Amino acid sequence: MTDAVFDLAAARRILVVKLDEAGDFVLATAFLRGLRASAPQARILLAVRPAVADLAAPCPHVDAVVSPQPKPGGGIDLRAVTPGGAAAFAEAFRAGFDLTLVPRYDFDRHGATSLAANSRARAVLGFSETVTPWKASGNAGFDRAYTHRLTPPPGRHEVEQNLALLRFAGGVPDGDGVELYLTAEDRAEAARLLAVVEGERVIAVAPGAAAPRREYPPDRLAMVVAVVAVGLGARVAVIGTERERAAAALIAAALPGRVIDLTGRTGLRVAAAVIERTGGLIAMDSGPAHLGAAVGVPVAVFSCHPKGGDPNHHHAPERFRPWSARTQVLRPSAALPPCPAESCTAAEAHCIASIPPNRAVARILDLLGGHESGLRSALDRDGGPGRPCDRSPPANEAI
Known part of the structure; x- marks a missing residue:
């Protein structure tokens, strides 16, 4: 079913529940932009996880941002992310939401469906629990929370799925480009750190990545980064959490005096501002890769998902590659036994380790070598990113 089931022009209060990771939020920015353009008269409230509040707070397409926090003894408390956010939610809740939207295609692990079900909205729209086997198993019965459920074709990118939900709600996309909302302070701090x-x-x-199976082995990554940096005549800025400091140390040992270790030193927005000032990003299948795509730099991303794997799998680049035409996906040519052909299932780095370093270097140099060198011009960036370009889906490379 793809016909619109709601009249967005009639909505006065809309709740969007996006309780996901940083990369998922970036991939939902085209949805939020299209929702605002389709419902300019509505007061739109956005609920996000605390880990994503840093990215969501400056979003110009919503009127307030809140974040669910667990209450002592049970239940949740929606705390303000933006000034007045909690009061705005309480007011809309008392008056009654006209529409609640859950742009979460796959398995709901953070309680988005529960919050949506308890929003008391006249209409609650989301994706059916049948869209993936993982959702059907882990979210059995969740369809009862929705007044209207969308079951789109599988194997499409998350940006495309989110925009399908927007159309389902009666909206019209305002392009499909992803975006970020960085402040002058974010960019000034990035300049200071670099x-x-x-x-x-x-x-x-x-x-870094959310799971070890999605991380290219640090010693091989250090080798790849060193050869690329020397080939480009570049220095290297390593970003991530404190957990990535060991990997940063390996890269620094391979490139003495040419590494700026920023692990554990930035929030998400400052990390994005750092990436924005560089000539490109080498990343895993993780949030920073999506930050890179959103700020417009070329992104090379290592994926554990093999060529020919299930395109609807939660590791699949078909669904989760950075949404940019300047993306190079480095993936295994086939799954390594005992992993099934559908995707890597190992606890540690396994299929991803079969990507040959020399081939990865060649692909990355091809991606980064043809673009501008040095810092990206302050004249281009200090005034903000402007309206994002629509992104044509990049090719999925297997090496």
Whole structure:
């Protein structure tokens, strides 16, 4: 079913529940932009996880942002992310939401459906529990929370699925480009942290991911980064959490005096501002890769998902590659036994480790070598990113 089931022009109070990770939020920005353009008269409230509040707070397409927090003894408390957010939610809740939207295609692990079901909205729209086997198993019975459920074709990118939900709700997309909302303070802090001279080329590296199977082995990554950096005549800025400091140390050992270790030193927006000032990003299948795509730099991303794997799998680049035409996906040519052909199932880095370093270097140099060197011009960036370009889906490379 794809016909619109709601009249957005009649909505006065809309709740969007997006309780996901940073990369998922980035992939929902085209949805939020299209929703605002389709319902300019509505007061739109956005609920996000605390881990994503940093990215969501400056979003210009919503009127207030809140974040669910667990209450002592049970229940949740919706705390303000933006000034007055909690009061705005309480007011809309008392008056009654006209519409609640849950742009979460796959398995709901953070309680988005529960919050939507308890929003008391006249209409609650989301994706059916039948869209993936993982959702059917882990979210059995969740369809009862929705007044209207969408079951789109599988194997499409998350940006495309989110925009399908917007159309289902009666909206019209305002392009499909993803975006970020960085402040002048974010960019000033990024410039301070990088502290490099004008014209000096820098590339960013984000070695971490949510699961070890999605991380290219640190020793091989250090080898790849070193060869790429030397080939480009570039310095390297390593971003991530404190957990990535060991990987940063390996890269620094391979490139003495040429590494800026920023692990554990930035929030999400400042990390994005750092990436924005570089000539490109090397990352895993993780949030930083999506930050890179949103700020417009070329992104090379290592994926554990093999060529020919299930395109609807939660590791699949078909669903989760950075949404940019300047993306190079580095993936295994086939799954390694005992992993099934559908995707890597190992606890540690396994299928991803079969990506040959020399081939990865060649692909990354091809991606980064043809673009501008040095810091991205302050004249281009200090005024903000402007309206995002529509992104044509990039090719999925297997090496």
